[in-house]
Amino acid sequence: MPRAKLTVRLPDSPWIRDISTAYPDATFRVSSVLPGSEIAIGVVELAAANPVPILAAIDDRSDIRDLELLWKHDDTALMQIETSNPSLLVPMQRAGVPVETPFVVEDGRVTWELTTSADRLSTLGEAFDERGIEYRIEHVRAVDARRAERVLTERQREVFLTAIDAGYYDVPREATLTDVASVLGVSKSTCSDVLHRAESAIAHRFADANLERGPESR
Missing domain, CATH: 1.10.10 (Arc Repressor Mutant, subunit A)
Known part of the structure; x- marks a missing residue:
């Protein structure tokens, strides 16, 4: 069973892609996520020199249904977000590859570590290709249980x-x-x-x- 590390260039539509490219020095750490066919809910930790304008920009997005600030301290904020655009996770759902958390998004790119079968990993690559999503496989290693x-x-x-x-x-x-x-x-x-x-x-x-x-x- 392979364990792979991928760096994926996010498609244009999700909020996290647009916000993270607008604020390239910010780090978004997704600690948990509940994907669905029409919505996705996630708990996200934002680290930035000044999180306030970033939080405001996220809240202004039309694809953000709800933003609940759980806590904020200096340069870090923790929030629960409900978005009506779960396209970030669609290729994972199609390939049947579980989303492992936490994962980090910076400047429009996400780094994922995945443990799945070789067939599902191949299907995931096909799903990325069909949607024109750029990705790079950092490494693939065999896992012997x-x-x-x-x-x-x-x-x-x-x-x-x-x-x-x-x-x-x-x-x-x-x-x-x-x-x-x-x-x-x-x-x-x-x-x-x-x-x-x-x-x-x-x-x-x-x-x-x-x-x-x-x-x-x-």
Whole structure:
């Protein structure tokens, strides 16, 4: 099963395309979205030097049915928006590809990370082509579910869970490394080495799944 990262140039009609190109330094982070055939509802975080005129421009749009400001603080605002133009999500719906959130829109472009079948990914590309939507595939990587589950070896998992149960990771710490090693019946140095490898594996898996890293950081 492939996992793909795409950068898509949005079509002209959606509000988020026009507003984000009018304010290219603003960032729109869509944290959740409820697509429909005639409307779409989303929760969007706006980050800009001055969000006020941008909020006003969004509210003035004819395709915005409702804008509810949830909170605003300095250069950030969170809003729930209902739009009568869900065309941004139509290709995803046609291809049967779930919309993963959060995703970011900047200067008329959206970056999506998608996990789906190869056939559905191909159908999505066809849907973009039919509508004349420009897109670039940043990468496609195979996802092996069995490998994804094997973050830790059995030994690393045993030691790591023992450390958790003993309170080694509690704040404040309820057990020392010596305590964990004693429960396992191993030396302190062995326990430390196995725990360090387990923590490294978990940290790298978290970073790969959640953080945007350039080639220089790998």
